Amino acid sequence: xxxxxxxxxxxxxALRKVSFEVVAAARQLxxxxxxxxxxxxxxxxxxxxMDELGNTGADRVxxxxxxxxxxxxxxxxxxTLAELGAGAAAVVFAASATGRDLAPxxxxxxxxxxxxxxxxxEVQGGRLNATRPVYAGKALQKxxxxxxxxxxxxxxxxxxxxxxxxxxxxxxxxxxxxxxxxIVTGTKAPDGxxxxxxxxxxxxxxxxxxxxxxxxxxxxxxxxxxxxxxVGASRAVVDVGWxxxxxxxxxxxxTVSPNLYVAVGISGAIQHLAGMRTAKVIVAINKDKxxxxxxxxxxxxxxxxxxxxxxxxxxxxxxxx
Amino acid sequence: MKIAVCLKRVPDTTTKIVIGSDxxxxxxxxxxxxxxxxxxxAIEAAIALKEAAGxxxxxxxxxxxxxxxxxxxxxxxxxxxRGVLLQSGGSTDGxxxxxALAAELKDQGFDLILFGKLAVDDYNYxxxxxxxxxxxxxxxxxxxxxxxxxxxxxxxxxxxGGVETSTCRLPAVLTCDKGLxxxxxxxxxxxxxxxxxxxxxxAVDLGAGTVEILGLELPPxxxxxxxxxxxxDAVPELVSLLRNEAKVI
Numbered sequence: 001x002x003x004x005x006x007x008x009x010x011x012x013x014a015l016r017k018v019s020f021e022v023v024a025a026a027r028q029l030x031x032x033x034x035x036x037x038x039x040x041x042x043x044x045x046x047x048x049x050m051d052e053l054g055n056t057g058a059d060r061v062x063x064x065x066x067x068x069x070x071x072x073x074x075x076x077x078x079x080t081l082a083e084l085g086a087g088a089a090a091v092v093f094a095a096s097a098t099g100r101d102l103a104p105x106x107x108x109x110x111x112x113x114x115x116x117x118x119x120x121x122e123v124q125g126g127r128l129n130a131t132r133p134v135y136a137g138k139a140l141q142k143x144x145x146x147x148x149x150x151x152x153x154x155x156x157x158x159x160x161x162x163x164x165x166x167x168x169x170x171x172x173x174x175x176x177x178x179x180x181x182x183i184v185t186g187t188k189a190p191d192g193x194x195x196x197x198x199x200x201x202x203x204x205x206x207x208x209x210x211x212x213x214x215x216x217x218x219x220x221x222x223x224x225x226x227x228x229x230x231v232g233a234s235r236a237v238v239d240v241g242w243x244x245x246x247x248x249x250x251x252x253x254x255t256v257s258p259n260l261y262v263a264v265g266i267s268g269a270i271q272h273l274a275g276m277r278t279a280k281v282i283v284a285i286n287k288d289k290x291x292x293x294x295x296x297x298x299x300x301x302x303x304x305x306x307x308x309x310x311x312x313x314x315x316x317x318x319x320x321x
Numbered sequence: 322m323k324i325a326v327c328l329k330r331v332p333d334t335t336t337k338i339v340i341g342s343d344x345x346x347x348x349x350x351x352x353x354x355x356x357x358x359x360x361x362x363a364i365e366a367a368i369a370l371k372e373a374a375g376x377x378x379x380x381x382x383x384x385x386x387x388x389x390x391x392x393x394x395x396x397x398x399x400x401x402x403r404g405v406l407l408q409s410g411g412s413t414d415g416x417x418x419x420x421a422l423a424a425e426l427k428d429q430g431f432d433l434i435l436f437g438k439l440a441v442d443d444y445n446y447x448x449x450x451x452x453x454x455x456x457x458x459x460x461x462x463x464x465x466x467x468x469x470x471x472x473x474x475x476x477x478x479x480x481x482g483g484v485e486t487s488t489c490r491l492p493a494v495l496t497c498d499k500g501l502x503x504x505x506x507x508x509x510x511x512x513x514x515x516x517x518x519x520x521x522x523x524a525v526d527l528g529a530g531t532v533e534i535l536g537l538e539l540p541p542x543x544x545x546x547x548x549x550x551x552x553x554d555a556v557p558e559l560v561s562l563l564r565n566e567a568k569v570i
Contacts, residue, residue: 016481072485074460097480101462104415104447108454113416113531116445129535134444138338139347141413141443142535153446181459182489189483196481202569226570238499245465245500246479251334251441252358252499260569271334277543281567283559289548298546299562301555311553315560316570 002035002089005149006058007081009098010041011187013070015049018094018156018199020056025121025159026092027057027166032123035089037166038062040173042077044070054168061170069175071184072098074105079178082109088149090128095153096199103153112147117255118154119278128152136251136274156199157257195230197247202260203279205232205249207272209265209286209305213242218309219264225316232256232276234266250275265305268293285309322377322469324367324433326401327422327452329357330385330392331442338539345534356392359437361399361504362497367435368400369502370469377432378402382425384418385411390520397515398507404520409527415447416531422448423455425525431492433474438463438496453494461487465500 006026008019019039026037039058041047044067053061064080066073085091085106093099095117107114119140120131128150134141145152197203204226206219216231223229233243235250249256251271261279266272268284268291276282277296284297285308294300301308332338332347333355339348356364364381371377381396383389384407393404407425412418426434434456436449446462453460459474465484466477472491477484479498507515549555549562563570 078454097463097478097485100446101450104450105454105460107416107447107531108419108451111416113414114445114447114451115532116415116447132444133540134537135332135336135338135347135442136334136444137540138336139340139537140540141537144533144535145531146533147531182461182487184485184487186486187480187483188477188486194482199481245498248499260563260567269335270337277540281563281569282543282546283563294548295545296543298567299559300546300548301550301552301559302548303552303555307553308556311556312559315556319560319564319570 002033003087004030004035004037005081005085005088005091006037006039007091007093007099007102008039008041008053009094009096010043010047013043013047015041015047018096020052021156021159022092022094022154023053023056023058024162025154027162027164028159029090029092029121029123029128033089036060040064040081040084042069050170055165057162057164057166058168059166061168062173063170064173064175066175068180073180073184074101074182075180076175076178077102078105078109079176081106083176084173085110085149090150090152093153095155099153103151107151110149110151112149112151113145115143115145115152118152119158133255136271137255137277138274155257157201195228197230197232197249197256198254200228200230201258202226202229203232203249203256203258204229204262204264205234205266206237206264207234207266208236210237216243222262222309222313222316225313225320234272263293263297264309266293267291268296322371322374322433323431324370324377324379324435325426325431326360326363326367326379326381326396326435327448328360328364328381328383328392328396329440330354330383330389331357331440334358334441340537340539345537347537354388354392356395357437357440359439359441359497359499362499362501363435363437364396364399364401365502365504366467366497370433380405382407382422384409384421384525393520394515395507397518397520398511399505400511403518406520406522407525408522409525412527413443413534414530414532415445416451417527419448419451419455421525421527422452426452427456433491434494436494436496438498449494449496456494458492458494459489460494461489462496463498464495465498467495467501
């Protein structure tokens with residue numbers, strides 16, 4: 001029986017949420033191929049959250065334990081996955097900072113291609129067809145992975161957890177010897193580990209309509225009231241230095257697919273719309289009723305954001321109480 | 322310091338995408354092409370590193386058709402020393418492009434090989450790390466901060482909710498993200514000088530392909546929803562809709 005590898009991610013000894021989405025995508029493939037799912041966990045010692053991998057659809061949980069794996073180890077993890085992946089039908093990663101870095105390395109070591117940022121999967125004649133956004137989401141490309149294993153990264157918030165629980169039996173795998181050409185020396189979380197716009201279930205974004213950088217406090221307050229929300233920004237305000245590039249949504253920033261996207265004071269330039277059009281629900285708040293953002297928004301309020309946003313924050317807080 | 326930059330010619334990010342008659346690529350009629358914006362951070366980094374080192378050579382490579390000559394000239398006008406066009410039909414297959422680049426860059430004595438973190442057309446995030454693996458070189462992707470001293474790279478890259486710091490020895494492959502620097506604009510003097518800089522054309526054959534493109538289509542249109550109302554008085558209705566109709570809060 002063939003195997004699908006689901007490559008999980010952990011930070012500070014705890015599995016990241018996106019790991020379960022990777023397992024869910026792998027489960028979908030495995031069910032179509034009649035294969036089993038092996039979730040791979042890299043760590044140095046205990047990693048929390050592994051119990052849940054079986055519930056999400058992992059038949060086995062393979063732990064690769066190495067002192068270097070307390071942090072991301074590109075060379076060590078690529079070497080381990082090249083060995084584990086050599087006989088697999090597919091190797092599935094998250095389209096995250098780590099997965100995007102690691103997947104092409106593993107594909108190159110195995111001499112196969114890679115599909116990045118996949119949002120749709122189907123199996124046809126034993127081959128894997130992937131649908132993925134290109135031009136920052138302005139178009140969808142469908143491609144077939146010709147090599148074996150099929151290597152791919154899946155877009156966060158797309159393959160939500162499956163409900164087919166499997167055993168998730170834990171087994172330890174050996175780590176091959178490797179040369180650590182790149183050493184990850186640490187991580188810094190300037191915003192106290194704030195949610196990333198690409199992964200958050202809710203994104204509240206601000207644009208030029210905020211008039212000055214200090215007014216992003218309004219956006220932050222709304223995001224805090226909503227909970228589980230990240231603060232995003234339009235290119236216009238990133239380019240003038242109001243917000244860090246990490247928060248930029250759009251073609252030269254991030255493409256996001258949250259459950260709820262709230263665009264505040266953002267007119268909706270084509271490159272911004274490309275980055276957020278796959279959100280499940282879009283809310284726009286803008287004083288210009290003709291702003292292009294209203295053409296993609298499910299719900300809109302035409303009005304002065306300085307009046308509307310504080311009221312919205314207040315109403316959301318009431319709801320939470 | 323000898324530095325290579327791999328550059329791609331891409332449609333401008335403001336382009337409205339129209340699907341071509343083959344159903345698998347875009348209609349290029351009227352499309353303005355530019356250097357891939359992320360590659361411009363690589364060009365700026367290369368030129369600045371050479372300036373700081375006081376000597377060396379910066380070489381820009383592009384793989385594609387003859388139209389990429391103009392893109393290379395833009396990089397030369399920004400200050401790169403010479404250019405090489407790896408002439409081919411171009412490809413959306415990251416692995417095949419990486420193989421062609423690795424074959425060309427191997428044994429050339431580059432201290433650094435720089436890429437953009439992705440090309441804004443294919444959105445692959447692949448060619449840099451794949452090329453590095455094929456060359457057996459260390460690779461750090463999506464840099465927002467870079468320091469090179471005493472043969473060592475110190476880098477910062479964006480991760481979810483923070484920054485990851487890492488280090489490697491030269492020679493190395495790096496991919497560049499927005500935030501790393503502010504790319505210089507070509508000066509008039511640079512544009513004139515670029516015309517005299519060496520630009521070599523080499524034909525390359527791409528492999529049979531690791532992926533097969535089945536098609537390209539526009540995403541489903543989002544239909545405009547409803548304007549809930551005007552001003553703050555519309556807020557309670559909005560909250561109620563998000564709670565009871567959309568069920569997202």
